[in-house]
Amino acid sequence: MLDNLRGMAVFASVVGHGSFSGSARELGITTSAVSQQIRSLENTLGVVLLHRSTRKLSLTEAGASFYEAAKDVVSAAEQGRIKVNQLRDELAGSLRIATTPELGVNHILPALSTWMSAHDDLSITYFADNNYIDMIDERIDIAVRMSPNINDSTLSNHPLSDVRQMLVASPQYLRQHKKIETPKDLADHQLICIDIMKDANNVELTQTETGKKTRIKMTSRIHTNNVFMAMTIAKEGHGILRMMEMDVKKELESGNLVEVLTGYQMPSFVLYAVTLNREQQPAKITRCLEVLKKYFHAN
Known part of the structure; x- marks a missing residue:
């Protein structure tokens, strides 16, 4: 033939x-x-x-x-x-992007909104899910994730930003419960547990001045698999929440939530854009990555 x-x-x-x-x-x-x-x-x-x-x-x-x-x-x-x-x-055809609901709403859409308006020949599909989506099966062009795929040679990882974890609570909760002055005080408080987080109840804190590390296992009576639900529960004063700073930034600025133990740091993560490993990426993927990197660098 x-x-x-x-x-x-x-x-x-x-x-x-x-x-x-x-x-x-x-x-x-x-x-x-x-x-x-x-x-x-x-x-x-x-x-x-x-x-x-x-x-x-x-x-x-x-x-x-x-x-x-x-x-x-x-x-x-x-x-x-x-x-x-x-x-x-050219910036035409389809572009399929996978991310979590909170990253999508709080960051990916704001990052790409103006760019999408400027390229109306581009058809964009967003997949918002807290579970990993198979990039090949679902024909995903870009996945935005908190962890790299170090054991998969078919994928390429593009770092976007360092992301700090933090403990937060509502002012109402902190007024009504025992003061939190050291990491050991956390043992007397309830953690609102986001089940999609690995080792969610094991909290590691490093004192900023001395570098001393402390690990505390917190108890939880309220669980959810959704970050937006967890933030609402925390704002209602039902416990302490372990969050990525980028996801809780607006709540901190408004005063609905405040950081707990400001003299301590939690381990940070790296936010990645993941693509299929190709010798030459289509222009639409390359340009989208550039826009995302610029957004996260500025923020």
Whole structure:
């Protein structure tokens, strides 16, 4: 089948140029290679396509009919090549982005909003889920995640930002419960547990001035798998919440939540954009990564 398609392209070129030599120059092959392609095609079809003479070539009846089909095949292939190049080089086609609901609402949409408006030939699909989505099965172009895929050679990791963890609570909660002055005081308080976090109840704190580390296992009576739900529960005064600073920034600025144990630091994470590992990424993916990096660098 592939040989037939190659032969059809050579045949269309020969007819278009009116000679084997002209076709050879266009295709960058030898005249004998062109002649061989035509003979092979005629043998496969079982008909003569060209009358050959020392002065010129002419189409047989079968050749004239077959030429129209060959032209359509070559034209379709060229249109396909043009479309592929457009998708590679232009901001057009589809872009599929996976992230968590909170990252999507608080950061990915604000980061890309102006960019989306400027490129209306781009169709964007967002997948918002706290579980990992298989990038190949779901044809994901960019996934924004808190952890890299170090054991998967099919993926590339692009660091976007360092992200600090922190403990927060509502002013109401802190007024009504025992003071928190040292990490050990946390043992007397309830942690609102976000179940999607690994080791959510084990809190590690490092004193900023001395570097001394303390690990505390907190108890939890309220659990959720959703960050937005956890923030609402914390604002209602039901416990202490372990959060990424970037997700709770607005609540801190408004005063609805305040940081607990400001003289201590929790371990930080790195936020990554993950893509499939390719030698050359389409322009839409490259530009989207640039916009995301710029946003997180500025923020």
